[in-house]
Amino acid sequence: MLAATMGRLDNAQIIARALGDPFVSFTVEGWTAFIDENPDQAEAAWLNAWASAPDDTARLQTASALAPLGRSLPDLDTLPEGYSQAIQRIRTVHEVMSAPDSDMSLLRARASNSEELTVFLAERLVAQDKPADAAGVLEAGATRWNHALMMKMAASRYMAAGSYQKAHDAAATALSMGGQAWAGRLESLSIQFDALESLGEFQRSLPIARELAVMAPENLTIRWAMVHSLVRAGKIHEAWAALNHNGKTAEPRNVGDARTWIGLAAECDDSVEFVQQSLQMMGTWQDEPDLVGVFLIQIYSGLRRHERKVTEADIAELHKATNEFTEAHPDNAVFRMVALDEDDLLGSLAEILKEAATEDPAFKELRERVERGELPLGLLAECYRRPYVEASIKRGAGLVFSHHPPTAGAAAAAATTALDASVVIDGSAAVTLSLLEQGIVDRLLGSFLTVGTTDSAYRDALASQHSLNMLSVGTLGWDAENQRPLVTEIDEAEAEALSHRADRVVELLSRSERRGWPGLKRFAGFAGEGTWLSALDFALSEGRAFWCDDRSLRQLAASEGAQTFGTVDLIAALVAAGKVTPDVAATVHATLTSGFHVDIDFDADVMELAAEIDGWQPKGAALALSRVHSWRVPADCLRLATDAMARVATDSPSALAGWTWAAAVGLVRIAGGNVEGASENIRILLNYLTAQSWLRPDTLAFVMQGIRAATPELPGTTDPLRTVIDRIFAVLSEKHGASQAAEFVMMLVANLDDSDRNTAAEAILTSGDLGPVLAQISSTSRTADRDSRAYQRRKGEWGPRP
Incomplete structure (x- = not known):
């Protein structure tokens, strides 16, 4: 019967059949039905057990089992008066448990009267999906009766509720109550660990x-828990030693364990048996x-x-296993056989890289x-199975869409309230x-009572x-536009900077x-894992207010009713409050x-400081300049x-092209989809740039490169070169004559490609006075690579202006 009450039903039924005792058989049948959640069958079996009980102690035991069902109860008055206290307890439990499940008032009122009722109340609360409340009831009861087992039960319920700190603390109290020799010590320590x-x-x-691991060296779950903990702590060799306790290797329980096993073996197993x-x-x-x-990857x-003594037979066996695997799984994404051309290693990988780059529509x-800022980055990170913070640090959306001007007022108000x-x-x-200095970070964090996460x-x-x-510095991918492998590299300093930022986030x-937060509550219908949603949830x-x-x-x-703000909004609130x-x-x-x-x-001083931080390379400040929101005062942007x-x-000619692109694309975007307006803006920009002292034949090539990279932003936008050439030629012809104007224009476009030089020539030829101009064009075309200093000298003399 003890085996039945502890849930070991198979053993209990075997023993009951062997004894052939009706009382034992009915009792075991009742516990079997109770555990299977069949109260009707349990009631019938235990009433039969009462009828066949050999003595009063057996009947009292049966009545104790029947009482929590809240159903029929045999005549307890037939029991001797010596059992009066036990009988009263049984009647109290029966009275309380006879109330409907929806009415817990009596159970709540009587729960503090007995340990049993406390446990019943906790079970009812769990059934109502209130594990935290159940844990609180158990913790209070355990404290009242100094009951170590009940405190351990409270810790377990706190774990189920996701209240991990409370679970840890309750388990610690249970350990203190139970002492060193307590049978529940192992399970309580396990709760603390989890x-x-x-x-x-x-x-x-x-x-x-x-x-x-010392308490239960043969427990596989505990052994692997320690191994994973040691691996995470960077104690690789100690983890390998723990994995091979007393010379016996712990068998992996799942795929994750197996990955850890082979990773440790590849790094630590120096024996001849490694392969x-x-x-x-x-x-x-x-x-x-x-x-x-x-x-296979780890073995190779x-x-x-590491230098290892490996027998030729083992190498042959490894090659055999490799061949069998690649034949059985030729397209495996992890390990496959690829024929490489020593003279074109990247080209040999072209098909694989192209296949890997093929994107689901x-x-x-x-x-x-996501790249337009219309959807959260976390959704993209989950789809591509990358950590959310890593995607944020590496700017998975290209830009960081942290601020939203249309809702800035409401967001700053939310920050103020928070x-x-x-x-x-x-x-x-x-x-x-x-990204920010530690002093500023501390000031921002210190603006709140607490800052929480999951x-x-x-x-x-x-x-x-x-x-x-x-510190990965290279990525091998596929260039879809040019249909060839693409190697993307960053320098070690940038890789270290990304790593440092990750360290700061963790800290x-x-x-x-x-x-x-074991599962999403407000977003329970989300099909994915939803780690990126957990903080919002x-x-x-x-x-609480949500800082995002x-x-x-x-x-x-906001659509779910949260008060929410970003860092820029928080700064605005702190400035308004006089705290920053x-x-x-x-x-x-x-x-x-x-x-x-x-x-x-846009603030001119802020943008200049940002550009200085960027070393005046076209990075963050240039990308900000390309956005419509920056161009409220076009003159400042220009x-x-x-x-x-x-x-x-x-x-830095490439930087010149980058800054030109930023200005040009901003001017295209502010036209609001109007092709004529965008074309006019680009023409004005090029006109303006031709008047700059640094504009020479060599720099014009990169200015045009930047402009032409921007015009596809709005299909139909007209290339400005011909119009600007017409204007320059007309102005110079009026001041210095067509011949010298033609010379100047052809020198200006000398570093552009043939089509652009032909465009310039066409502009000159269709201007009217062709005689002296034709000779000049012929002469200039033969010496298109002349030193641009001659152009600069003439430009200084003539001083063209828009």
Whole structure:
């Protein structure tokens, strides 16, 4: 019967059949039905057990089982008076449990009368999907009766509710109540470990994993928990030792364990059996082709990284396994055989790269909308299975759409209301803070009572940190426009800067109030994992303001009723409250602009500071200049652009083209889709630039490159070169004659391509006075590569103006 009450039904039924005792058989039948949630059958079986009970103790035991059902109860008056207290307890439980499930008033009122009723109340609350309330009831009861087991039950319920800190603390109290020899010590420590893991407190969870492994060295779950903890802590060799406790390797339980196993083996197993044991382990996972591919990669890379004594037989077996796998899975995405041409390694990979770059049309539309700031970046990160924080740091949308001018007033008001209160921070805002000086970050964070996030958002930041700390400087992809492999590289300094920002995000979130969030509540219908939604879900569920630097996600938050703001809005609120000076605000705006945040209100001083941060290269400030929102005062924008061009014209032609593009595309966009207006704006820009002192034949080529990169922004926009050439020729002809004007114009276009020089010649030839001009064109065409200093000298003499 003890086996039945503990749920070991098979053993109980075997024993009952062997004994042939009706009382035992009916009792076991009742517990079987109870565990199977069949109260009618349980009631009938236990009433039969009462009738066949051999003594009063057995009848009392049966009545105790019947009471919680709240159904029929046998005549307890037939029991001796010596059982009066037990009888009263049974009647109290029966009275309380006879009330309808919807009416818990009596159960609540009587719960503090007995441990049993406390547990029943907790079970009712769990059935109503109120695990946190159930945990609170159990914790109060455990404290009242100094009951270690009940406190452990409370800790378990807190874990189920996602209240990880409370789970940890309740488990600690249970351990204190139970003492060193308590039977529930192992399970309580396990709850503490799981709680700390969920909180991201990995330094604190590792010692507990060690203690658990000492207590239960043969427990596979505990063994793997310690291995994963050691790997995460960077203690690779210690993890390998833990994996091979007493010379016996812990068998992987799942694909994740198997990946860890082969990774550790490739790095740490220096024995002659490395290849053989790895192939044996690989053989047990043949139904997971991608995992087998990982095994093969790790085996080969392990042999390459470390000198090992390997037998020829093992090498032959490895090659055999490799051939069998590539024949069975020729298109495996992880490991496949590719014939490489030593003279064209990239070309050999062309088909694979092209296939990998083929994008699902739905994904393509989603990506383009994210790149326009119409959808949250987190959605794209999830679709491409990348951590949200990593996608934010690496600017997965190209630009950072952190500010939304149309809603800036309401957002600044929300930030003002949130000051000195508790807020929830999104990963995008944490990434923004990683750009700023620590003193400014502390000032912003200190504006609130607490800054919270979720455990899943924190783990996402950790995954991003792990990825970016690898300091990858190259990416192999596919150039669809030119139909060839594309190698994208960044320098080591940039890779280290990305890694440092990830470190800062993790450090920031580690200091925040982290809440366990096992699943989405307000967005329960979302089909994906939704890590990027967890912070917003937390904010909505708790009624807290939401600090986020993804304007699309903020719009979603606002549509759900949240008070939400971005970092720029927070700065505005702090300036208005006198807590931040305008100079500090300008510094923040410039830093964010340099970091590719767009649509921040244009301020000439801020933009100049941003350009200085960029080293006057066409980076964040130039991208900001290309946005319509910046061009409320066109003269200020044009002044900034020409100042930037003048600074880079001599030393960086590509930067000149970049700044020209930024100004040109901004002018096209402000035309609002009007082709004639856009064409006129571009013509005015080129006219204006031809009057600049740095404009020479060599620099004009890059100015035209920038302009022509901008005109596709609005199909039909007219190329301005012919119109501008006409104007220059007309002005110079009037002042100096057609012959000298023709010489000047042809020198000006000398570094452009043939079609542009032909355009210039056509402009001259159709101007009217052809005689002396034809001779000049012929002469100039033969010496088109003459030193541009001659052009500059003539330009200084004639001083063309728009």
